[in-house]
Amino acid sequence: MTEQKANRSWTAIILAAGKGTRMASPLPKVLHPVAGKPMVLSVMHACQQAGVTNLRLVAGHGLNLVKAVVEPTGCQVHVQAQQLGTADAVKSAQPDSIEGDVIILNGDHPLIEASDIAHFMKEFRAQKLDLAVITVELKNPKSFGRIIRQHGSLAAIVEAKDASSETLKIKEVNTGIYLARADVLSEFLPKIGNNNANKEFYLTDIISVALENQLKVAAIKGNKKVAMGVNNQQELAFASRMVYRRKAKQLMESGVLMIDPTSVFIEDSVQVSPGAVIYPNVFLRGRTKIGSFTSVEPGSYIVDSEIGESVQIKAYTYLEKTQIHRNASVGPFARLRPETEIGEEAHVGNFVEMKKTKFGKKSKAGHLSYLGDAEIGEQVNIGCGTITCNYAVDKKKYKTKIGDRAFIGSDSQFIAPVTVGSDAVVGSGSTITKDVPDRALAVARGKQFIKEDYNKG
Ligand code: UD1
Ligand code: CA
Numbered sequence: 001m002t003e004q005k006a007n008r009s010w011t012a013i014i015l016a017a018g019k020g021t022r023m024a025s026p027l028p029k030v031l032h033p034v035a036g037k038p039m040v041l042s043v044m045h046a047c048q049q050a051g052v053t054n055l056r057l058v059a060g061h062g063l064n065l066v067k068a069v070v071e072p073t074g075c076q077v078h079v080q081a082q083q084l085g086t087a088d089a090v091k092s093a094q095p096d097s098i099e100g101d102v103i104i105l106n107g108d109h110p111l112i113e114a115s116d117i118a119h120f121m122k123e124f125r126a127q128k129l130d131l132a133v134i135t136v137e138l139k140n141p142k143s144f145g146r147i148i149r150q151h152g153s154l155a156a157i158v159e160a161k162d163a164s165s166e167t168l169k170i171k172e173v174n175t176g177i178y179l180a181r182a183d184v185l186s187e188f189l190p191k192i193g194n195n196n197a198n199k200e201f202y203l204t205d206i207i208s209v210a211l212e213n214q215l216k217v218a219a220i221k222g223n224k225k226v227a228m229g230v231n232n233q234q235e236l237a238f239a240s241r242m243v244y245r246r247k248a249k250q251l252m253e254s255g256v257l258m259i260d261p262t263s264v265f266i267e268d269s270v271q272v273s274p275g276a277v278i279y280p281n282v283f284l285r286g287r288t289k290i291g292s293f294t295s296v297e298p299g300s301y302i303v304d305s306e307i308g309e310s311v312q313i314k315a316y317t318y319l320e321k322t323q324i325h326r327n328a329s330v331g332p333f334a335r336l337r338p339e340t341e342i343g344e345e346a347h348v349g350n351f352v353e354m355k356k357t358k359f360g361k362k363s364k365a366g367h368l369s370y371l372g373d374a375e376i377g378e379q380v381n382i383g384c385g386t387i388t389c390n391y392a393v394d395k396k397k398y399k400t401k402i403g404d405r406a407f408i409g410s411d412s413q414f415i416a417p418v419t420v421g422s423d424a425v426v427g428s429g430s431t432i433t434k435d436v437p438d439r440a441l442a443v444a445r446g447k448q449f450i451k452e453d454y455n456k457g
Pocket of ligand 2 (some may be wrong): 229
């Protein structure tokens with residue numbers, strides 16, 4: 001074997017061809033989301049964050065769906081046509097075409113973190129190993145492969161199905177994570193047979209084969225969570241809970257306030273600044289950022305949105321791709337749809353919906369309004385029940401512009417495209433079809449008439 005060089009590159013081979021029968025779901029197992037993210041992506045991101053530049057995924061069941069999710073992240077997909085066992089799966093990833101070192105992981109072990117992977121890679125190089133397996137001790141090792149040691153050193157892995165009752169008592173188990181020189185895989189994988197209870201080609205057998213050939217092989221101890229696989233819906237829910245708890249703990253350690261950290265659902269990708277307050281039953285998803293001293297009240301669901309400092313997100317608010325500037329308040333029961341921007345100190349109250357709307361500094365829309373494709377200036381008052389009629393019979397969308405300090409009376413409609421000038425006033429109940437000049441009053445409603453003694457009943 002050639003000498004190890006410190007700058008050899010790392011390739012990850014992620015095994016994900018299995019069917020996941022026990023998930024009982026039409027979705028390929030590794031695409032099931034753990035805390036909002038397909039579990040295979042969690043494994044891939046952990047690898048990338050640990051500095052693994054090349055990713056290869058072995059797929060089989062649900063190939064096209066799996067490809068659609070992983071290929072955009074620069075991962076090569078290798079097909080294992082028949083699931084003949086874990087050794088055959090690694091072979092499908094063509095280790096002969098890899099230079100450097102390889103880390104093999106399971107696509108259905110989503111709790112692994114970059115720090116775990118970085119630790120394994122460091123140990124592997126520090127001990128100048130040719131092959132390593134990551135092991136953990138479990139109180140109840142169930143169907144995990146058992147680690148056989150002789151005089152303290154790793155000797156073999158025995159699958160539970162093939163183990164004697166004595167061997168089954170061993171608590172140290174195989175996590176299914178391995179590190180190896182690529183040339184070790186190329187040389188020894190073909191030497192593995194399928195003479196076992198399952199008639200499968202077991203990757204675990206590479207340990208004894210390599211030892212027989214005097215290679216330097218060792219077990220590296222890992223954190224228990226890296227062994228946690230997802231095989232059914234209960235384990236999926238449990239894994240999500242672990243990730244949400246982990247995130248909540250990290251955020252609290254950094255100074256985020258939580259009334260009940262067991263009932264917040266904050267995805268790993270979300271940033272929350274110290275001093276923010278997150279109430280129970282809040283979902284924060286995707287690229288969401290929450291500023292300091294901002295509070296997010298119960299039942300709010302926020303996706304890919306940027307919320308500044310000291311903002312109040314009141315209960316049951318739904319935000320998607322929205323930007324909210326400092327000191328604004330939104331909700332309760334508000335819905336802000338993509339490309340909406342709420343200015344500093346603005347107020348958006350209950351049952352207000354906005355879409356593609358820029359809502360200026362200190363403007364207010366307190367109740368029951370729809371503003372779509374609109375540009376609302378600063379210090380504008382939008383009366384209750386205001387509607388921008390942005391969608392025309394030609395099926396196109398048109399804009400409504402309302403200037404600074406305009407005062408819009410309740411129950412007004414704006415038939416876009418239409419512009420209302422600065423300091424203009426629109427009388428209640430108006431249907432505005434023509435532009436309103438600066439400082440003008442526009443009233444567009446039926447005149448009130450009175451018929452005396454009308455009701456003779
Ligand atoms: C494997 C190990 C076992 C270890 C356990 C940890 C073997 C023989 N056994 O057992 O020692 O304790 O993982 O979880 O390796 N896969 C393929 N193609 C195949 C077979 C499997 O891609 O032909 C993939 C699966 O999708 C899965 C992973 O490999 O992601 C592990 O396979 P699985 O059948 O779950 O192995 P275990 O029986 O759990
Ligand atoms: Ca498994």
